[in-house]
Amino acid sequence: MRVEVLWWLEQARRDLRMAEELLKFGLFEGTVYHSHQAAEKALKALVIQRRGYHMTHSCKFLLDQLKIQGMSVDELYGDARELDLHYLTSRYPNAASAPPYELYDEGKAEELLNRARRLIHFVEENLK
Numbered sequence: 001m002r003v004e005v006l007w008w009l010e011q012a013r014r015d016l017r018m019a020e021e022l023l024k025f026g027l028f029e030g031t032v033y034h035s036h037q038a039a040e041k042a043l044k045a046l047v048i049q050r051r052g053y054h055m056t057h058s059c060k061f062l063l064d065q066l067k068i069q070g071m072s073v074d075e076l077y078g079d080a081r082e083l084d085l086h087y088l089t090s091r092y093p094n095a096a097s098a099p100p101y102e103l104y105d106e107g108k109a110e111e112l113l114n115r116a117r118r119l120i121h122f123v124e125e126n127l128k
Contacts, residue, residue, distance in 0.1 A: 001049065001127065008045035009127065012038045012120060019113050028109035029100035032090040035109075035116035036083045042123040043080075049127060059083050059119065076122060079115035086112060 019034035036059070043062035047054040052065040059080035063073045093099040 005045045005049045005127070008041050008048060009123070012040075012042035012045065012123075015041060016113075016116060016120060019116065023106070023109055023113060026106070028104035028106060029090050031109040032086050032100075032104055032112050035112045036087050036090065039080070039083050039116040039119040042120040046123045046126055057087060071126070073122075076119060079118050083112060083115055083119075 015034045015038035019031045019038060022028075022030035022034060039059050040057060040062070043059055043066075044054045047062050047065050050066070050069050052069060054062065054065070056062065060077065063076055063080050067073050088095040089103060090100050096103060
């Protein structure tokens, strides 16, 4: 496996751990943001390994790249789209109707963390 791929995957795992730790402290917007980042970076690792186009922040777009290459990813699109919806609103106070800390609760943070876990698991299985 290429070194660059390993770097992306390891950073994805670290972002996932950050999301898990932030959840414990009730920092739900941080959990959501790092969940997206973890999934994005893991998917980039797989796209890079397969020499696809990866210059995006969209998990859905990265799945599109894998699908073009013939991978079966249809069951993952719901997770990717939901994470992408929160890429901006979990970060910026002016991205939605309220600052991020007012928009997220434990339930939503856990949901998005689990969506990221599914995407990372898919990547790990396909990088073996």
